[in-house]
Amino acid sequence: MINETVLLESRSLRGSVLDRTDVLDRVKxxxxLPDGMHVTTAMVAAYFEVGIEAIKSVVKDHRAELEASGYRLLTGTELRFFKDLSGIQSRTRSLALFPRRAVLNIAMLLRDSKVARQVRVYLLDMEYLARTQPVENPVLSPQTSLSTQSPLSTPPAAPPGLDEHIDGRIAHILGKTVVPMFNALIASCGEHRQELITLRQDIENVERRLCRHHRRIRALETDAPAARVGASLRNMTWQALVHHVADLLRRDGCTDVTVRTARTGRGVDITARTADGRTMAVRCKNRAGRSTVPSADLRKFAGATRVVGRVDVALFVATCAFSGEAQAVADLTGVITVDRDEWEAWAAGVRLKALQ
Structure with missing residues (x-):
């Protein structure tokens, strides 16, 4: 079991657990804020039961890391836009915003807080349990589940179409045996932790490349070329798109997946819960004949997520690209965008980062 003080010293370890924001609510x-996604500096200080200056000091020392986890300092037009979007009444000329990921990041950096220490201990307890479980192999088809196999057992026969390709078998071995072995070593080793983490990342990169290579080969060997498959996805009706995305969520371990009707949805097409318990709201847009998703659609969805209750993951899936302004709105409100290319890769078997 890793000591909680290791989180204070290892940025790579902190980055590896930033998605476990549900820990915050389990501790306290x-x-x-009214937007349902952010908190201010004062609210962060109140949560950790420390002074505001303590939070400002952490931000000053680790600004780049916190910005990578979502911390923003709003001024000018951005600040006015956020006030209008969230309904905040304030005359301040700047406003520091922390999404839940950044608050969790603060917990892993704040030394003199009992609450922060409780978060770190709870977080590492959960991470230890997760890392000692077999890792799911992303190369497998949705119909084939190997989750019951022991990580040290001999890999079973590959699914049809996979046994003739060595890259598929290697990817399976990496995902089911080598990565769990590194997880156990990292959890128990202190002296060479950083080297092991780096090696594990290299192995995971190799596994992802093998999976992509295998998918390309499969696409070339199938009767329908990859371009035709992509076209069929893009030509889906809106209703078919929504149900297709719901199926992808179920395939990747999400539970309580519910397709909402136009009358009850209120701007949210799907609600679900990720495999690790985070609440999720999804909006699907089939914009055939349009080049990009406009910013107005992102604003409406960001507002709609507040109506359905607490949302940990807000996902906007589109059959086209997002305009620059739309992406800026998404970054500001915490919405995760999935454009045409990402959606097609997701449909082909690549897990979305938001679901990992």
């Missing part, structure tokens, strides 16, 4: 209730 975190109050959010």
């Amino acid at each position: 209730a975190l109050s959010l």
Whole structure:
């Protein structure tokens, strides 16, 4: 078991657990701004039961890391836009915003806080349990499940179409045996942890490349070329797109997947819960004949997520690209965008980062 103080010293380890924001609410209730996604510096200080200056000091020392986890300092037009979007009444000329990931990041950097220490201990308890379980192999088809296999057992026969390709078998071995072995070594080793983490990342990169290579080969060997498959996805009706995305969520371990009707959806097409318990709201847009998703659609969805209750993951899936302004709105409101290329890769078997 890793000591919780290791989180204070290892940025790579902190980055590897940033998605486990549900830990915050398990330790103590975190109050959010009216937008349902962010908190201010004062709210972060209240959560960790420290002074505001303590939070400002952490931000000053680790600004780049916190910005990578979503911390923003709003001024000018951005600040006015956020006030209009969230309904905040304030005359301040700047406003520091922390999404839940950044608050969790603060917990892993704040030394003199009992609450922060509780978060770190709880977080590492959960991470230890997760890392000692067999890792799912992303190369497998949705119909083939190997989750019951022991990580040290001999790999079973590959699914049809896979046994003739050595890259598929290697990817399976990496995902089911080598990566779990590194997880156990990292959890128990102190002296060479960083080297092991780097090696594990290299192995995971190799596994992902093999999976992509295998998918390309399969696409070339199938009767329908990859371009035709992509075209069929893009030509889906809106209803078919929504149900297709719901199926992808179920395939990747999401539970409570519910397709909402136009009357009850209120701007949210799907609600679900990720495999690790985070709440999720999804909007699907089939914009055939349009080049990009406009910013107005992102604003409406960001507002709609507040109506359905607490949302940890807001996902906007589109059959086209997003305009620059739309992406800026998404970054500001915490919405994760999935454009045409990412959607097609997701449909081909690549897990979305938001679901990992």
